[in-house]
Each structure stands twice: as C-alpha cells, then as structure tokens.
Amino acid sequence: MPVHRSGTAQTSRRRLAAAGALLSSLALLLALPGAASGADVPERGTARMGQGVIAHDGRQAGSPARAAAAAQTEGVDVSGHQGNVAWSTLWNSGVKWAYVKATEGTYYKNEYFAQQYNGSYNVGMIRGSYHFATPDTTSGAAQANYFVDNGGGWSRDGKTLPGVLDxxxxxxxxxxxxxxxxAMVAWIRDFVNTYKARTGRxxxxYTATxxxxxxxxxxxxxxxxxxxxxxRYAAAVGELPAGWGFYTMWQYTSSGPTVGDHDHFNGALDRVQAxxxx
Structure with a gap:
C-alpha cells in the first residue's frame, strides 16, 4: 500500500507539471504581437465605426476647433450597438445627416437597420449606410456585393448618400x-470597383491616418x-492619408451608445445634398 500511494503521488506531480507547462505555453502565445485573449476579442458582427480608433488612438473629449468661416454640417453614425435611435431628438439638436451600419464581412446584417435607416430619413435627414470591412474573411468584391444586397444601395433621390467602406x-x-x-490596397480596390459597378457611385x-x-x-x-x-478624436483633424487634399467628413468624437459617434461634414447642408x- 505505501508503494501504491507513492506512485499515485508521482503521477499527480507529473500531471500538474504538464498542466503548468501547457498554461505557460498559452500565456506566451497570447503575449505575441497581434494576439488577443478570448476575453479581449468581441463577438463577430459587433464591430462599429471608430471602435479601432478608440482602442488605438484613444478618445479626446471636447468639441473640435473650427475656422471662423468654415461651414460644417453635423452628422452621426450608428450601428446595432445603439439599438432603436431617437431620431427626432437628434434632428432637433442640429444633426442633419446620418450613416447607419448595414453589414459586416459577408456574415452580419444590422438587426436595427430598418429603424435606423428609415427613421433618419423620416425625420428629414440625408442618410446613407456603411460596411465594416473584414478583409481576412472574404474578397473585396464579395463584401461589396453583400453590402449592396443588404442595405448598401444608392438612388438619386436627394436623400441617400453613397455607401461607405469602413x-x-x-x-x-x-x-x-x-x-x-x-494585398490590402488590392482588397480595397476590389471593393470600391465592385461597389461602383453595382451602384454607379x-x-x-472611412479610415484613420x-x-x-x-x-x-x-x-x-x-x-x-x-x-x-x-x-480622429481630437480638437483638430490633423494629417490626412496620402492622396487626399481635404476631408469630406470627419468623425471627431465617440459620445457613447445612445446617440452614436458625431461627425462634421466639410461644408454646408447644400454640399451634403450635392x-x-x-
């Protein structure tokens, strides 16, 4: 019997050592650049415009500085994260245009899209839709087609903005x-070329510099x-990506889940309509 107990103890120690080695290996793996723990990775489909900006560049409170004569038109962008939106409240606060998340990858459609897209239109806003890109899941063409087929279309009615690649x-x-x-440039080109072929626009x-x-x-x-x-969540828009001499829209803050992110259109309302x- 004593021999049996000793063998059992040795076996237990070996199992504990093996388990410890496995845990150490997992910890090392999770520490590698680009890796994330399961607790850090959100559920597929939940990504929203600016989520990466907050995580990477941070968030700065306060209103952006404006040039004295620069006309800016206030807008918002929303996703399923906001649920049903009180569009009349936003309209009365001065918001005149909106973008609504329609799709992500080729696997997600915003369950609140109809309320958000139609609701913004019904209060008088000029609105459009956006697609959250996941270039590691399917091709740019496949995602552009999925977007157009699920809310990303366009019509010349004076109230519908062209779709956005987020x-x-x-x-x-x-x-x-x-x-x-x-490869990333090729993927983006594939998306925008397909979108234009489908919609004419x-x-x-949407990106960060x-x-x-x-x-x-x-x-x-x-x-x-x-x-x-x-x-860019700051008081000034700062450096723009190469190739653009000016911005059309600027997402300057993320203000929480109830009213979406806030944005400026670089021009008066007639430029939004244009x-x-x-």
Whole structure:
C-alpha cells in the first residue's frame, strides 16, 4: 500500500507539471504581437465605426476647433450597438445627416437597420449606410456585393448618400487582417470597383491616418475618386492619408451608445445634398 500511494503521488506531480507547462505555453502565445485573449476579442458582427480608433488612438473629449468661416454640417453614425435611435431628438439638436451600419464581412446584417435607416430619413435627414470591412474573411468584391444586397444601395433621390467602406483596425485579431500593404490596397480596390459597378457611385472611404499608413503603406491611389471620411478624436483633424487634399467628413468624437459617434461634414447642408445627388 505505501508503494501504491507513492506512485499515485508521482503521477499527480507529473500531471500538474504538464498542466503548468501547457498554461505557460498559452500565456506566451497570447503575449505575441497581434494576439488577443478570448476575453479581449468581441463577438463577430459587433464591430462599429471608430471602435479601432478608440482602442488605438484613444478618445479626446471636447468639441473640435473650427475656422471662423468654415461651414460644417453635423452628422452621426450608428450601428446595432445603439439599438432603436431617437431620431427626432437628434434632428432637433442640429444633426442633419446620418450613416447607419448595414453589414459586416459577408456574415452580419444590422438587426436595427430598418429603424435606423428609415427613421433618419423620416425625420428629414440625408442618410446613407456603411460596411465594416473584414478583409481576412472574404474578397473585396464579395463584401461589396453583400453590402449592396443588404442595405448598401444608392438612388438619386436627394436623400441617400453613397455607401461607405469602413476600413480600420481589426477588432478580432491582427490590425492589418494578416495582409501585406500591397494585398490590402488590392482588397480595397476590389471593393470600391465592385461597389461602383453595382451602384454607379464611388464609395466613401472611412479610415484613420495612422491605420492607413501602417496597412496600405500610405497609398495615394484613392484620393481622386473616393471621398474621405477621416477618424480622429481630437480638437483638430490633423494629417490626412496620402492622396487626399481635404476631408469630406470627419468623425471627431465617440459620445457613447445612445446617440452614436458625431461627425462634421466639410461644408454646408447644400454640399451634403450635392454628395447625395452625385
């Protein structure tokens, strides 16, 4: 009997040692660049415009500085994260345009899309929809088609803005989705070319300058065709990505889950209408 107890103790010690080694290996793996623990990775489909900006560049409170004569038109962007939106309240506060998340990848459709997209229209806003890109899951063409088929279309009614490609930090893994800079540029080109073929409009590109530099090599090939929606949560818009001499929209703050992120359109309301009309 004593021998049996000794053997059992040795076996237990060996099992504990093996378990400890396994845990150490997992800890090392999670510490690698670009890796994230399960607790850190959100559920697929929950990504929203600016989520990566907050995580990477941080959030600065306060209103942006404005040039004395610069006309800016206030807007918001929302996603399923906001649920049913009180559009009348936003309209009365001065918000005149809105973008609503329609899709993500080729696997998610915003369950609140109808309330948000139609509700903003019904109170008088000029509105459009956006697609959260996941370049590591399917091709740019596949995601553009999915977007157009599920709320990302366009019509010349004076109230519908062209669709937006939201391309930013990956909330689910490596920030550039495992792509080289050249491959990322090719993916974006595939998306915007397909979107234009389907709708007749050049998609707006939403991004942050630092992400664009890291993941496209600061490619300058989209500035003459695709309007820029730049994300920077600060008092000044700062440096723009290469190829764009000016921004069309600026997401300047993320103000919480009830009213969405706030944005400036770089011009008076008639310029918003001009973009809607193409």
């Amino acid at each position: 391309i930013e930090w990956n909330p689910y893994g490596a920030q550039c989705y495992g792509k080289t800079q050249a 050049d998609a707006v590109i 630092s992400w664009w530099k890291d993941c496209t090599g600061n490619n300058a090939g989209f500035g003459t065709t695709n309007p820029l929606w730049v994300a 973009l809607a009309n193409g």
